[in-house]
Amino acid sequence: MSNILVEMKNLKTFFNTSEGTVKAVNDVSFNIEKGKVLGVVGESxxxxSVTSLSIMGLxxxxxxxxxxxxxxxxxxxLLKLSSDEMRTVRGNEIAMIFQEPMTSLNPVFTVGMQIAEMLKLHTDMSSDEIDKRVIELIDLVGIPRPDKVVKEYPHQLSGGMRQRVMIAMALSCNPSLLIADEPTTALDVTVQAQVLEIMKDLNKKFETAIMLITHDLGVVAEMADNVVVMYAGKVVEExxxxxxxxxxxxxxxxxxLKSRPDLIGDDDKLSCIRGMVxxxxxxxxxxxxxxxxxxxxxICKTRMPELKVLENGSKxxxxxLDEKGGNV
Ligand SMILES: Nc1ncnc2c1ncn2[C@@H]1O[C@H](COP(=O)(O)OP(=O)(O)O)[C@@H](O)[C@H]1O
Ligand code: SF4
Ligand SMILES: [Mg+2]
Structure with a gap:
């Protein structure tokens, strides 16, 4: 049986704007393996994000x-599904969490009501079963006192707790893929580590594959099995x-990596990549x-290099690579 959950092939997602066409995603191919964490990195x-929104049909x-x-x-x-079919996929098979959970939570409903709503929409559980499952899910994402938190409104929770609620909602239907777009960027470092730890646990426990988007290589080092590096709408290394x-x-x-020497044990001074995207x-x-x-x-000035597959499977x-036979 194949270990590939998502096979993206030559994806192109463009925007037409008054200033011209933005080739936001320009011929991107990569796979997400079942039960694994794929880190997607690159500068802003x-x-x-456009790659992940393309997967979600959003x-x-x-x-x-x-x-x-x-x-x-x-x-x-997924690109051939109707919007109804895609809605079903989003509810049941692929879930997504974003950087700022407040924009995805409804301020006028309690946390419990919002998780229950997901279960009502996407499962045939009875209301007793739903009540029980809501508490279980809140507990699962490490929120203390779930019985109290179900009755609270989003604004009563800290940023870290809100992100945990979002993860609980995302997991309510046991998706086989969770897309997390900069899920901890808005959180302070300690809380960030806790939220990542919970995602890692859930990945291990339920074998939920995670596509983890981040500009932070530290997060990738901590979490990912495989990594895709993107630059200007293309994969440059995988x-x-x-x-x-x-x-x-x-x-x-x-x-x-040189801008994060702590990650590679390099004594080089911290350096930035000069210039801008x-x-x-x-x-x-x-x-x-x-x-x-x-x-x-x-040659670099006039011709775009192809994404080459190396002997070890990296790209x-x-x-x-052409000049020096693979040694950069
Ligand atoms: N709604 C939009 N309209 C026009 N251009 C957009 C829109 N959303 C994103 N883009 C452009 O697409 C490119 C990729 O954006 P994005 O995927 O959000 O980057 P990242 O998530 O890596 O920071 C950028 O050049 C961005 O300006
Ligand atoms: S060596 Fe050339 S092809 Fe490689 S990253 Fe630099 S400019 Fe691009
Ligand atoms: Mg983004």
Whole structure:
């Protein structure tokens, strides 16, 4: 049996704006394995959120649309489903949590009512069973005194507790995939660690695959089995967490790691990647990272490298691999 849960192939999601076309996700392919955590990293604006919204069928309209590719989930192409079918997938099989839980929680209903509503919509449980399950779910995400918290409103909870409630709601229907888009970015460091720990536990206990989107490599090191590095709407490197952290190949990945020397045990001084992410309206002609890359060669200025598969299964999009046979 295949261990692949999601097979994304050549996804393209573009936005038409008054200034031109934004190729937010431009030919992105990767797999999410069953029961594993895939970390998706990259600086702000590189297409992480739009990739996840494409999986969920929630690309902002008007303006945004998926213009190409396939997203195969359990033998179905999600991009071919009707909006009703996609709603069913969202409720039962793929759930998503966001950076700021307050925007997804309804301020006028108690936490208990909101989790119960999810169960009412997506299961055929009786109301007694639902009441019991709501308490179980709140307990599951490590919220103390679930019997008290069910009666509280979102504004009465801290940011960390609200994010736990969101996770409880997301898990209410036992999804096989949880997409978490910067789930801990708004939280302080201690609470961040607790929320990540809960997600990790749930991944182990229920084998829920997680697509974890973050700009924070520390979070990826902690959580992920596999990593996709995105830059300017494309995958530039993909590999196991060991490969990415111990043997990064793409100069962008190396740059991201050098800005977190604590993660690689490198004594080098903290350094940032110079320059900025290119404007989506003014992409370089060749490699999108070329204006910021210290290793840039002539070819990089005119031709975009392909994503090459290496012997160990990692993938890298960089001309250096052709020049030096795989050693960057
Ligand atoms: N609703 C939208 N309209 C126009 N452009 C958008 C919209 N949403 C995102 N984009 C553009 O798509 C690109 C990718 O955005 P996003 O996926 O949100 O990045 P990330 O999550 O990696 O920070 C950016 O250039 C962003 O400006
Ligand atoms: S293709 Fe060239 S510019 Fe792009 S990352 Fe590789 S070396 Fe740098
Ligand atoms: Mg984002």
């Amino acid at each position: 604006g590189c297409g992480k 690309v902002p309209k008007p303006g945004g649309s998926v213009v190409g590719g396939e997203i195969i989930f359990k033998d179905k192409d 590999g196991t967490v060991m490969e990415i952290f111990h043997n990064p190949k793409h100069p962008y990945t190396v740059g991201l 290119p404007s989506p309206y003014d992409m370089p002609e060749g490699c999108a990272f070329e204006p910021r890359c210290d290793k840039c060669m002539d 890298v999009r960089c001309w250096l």
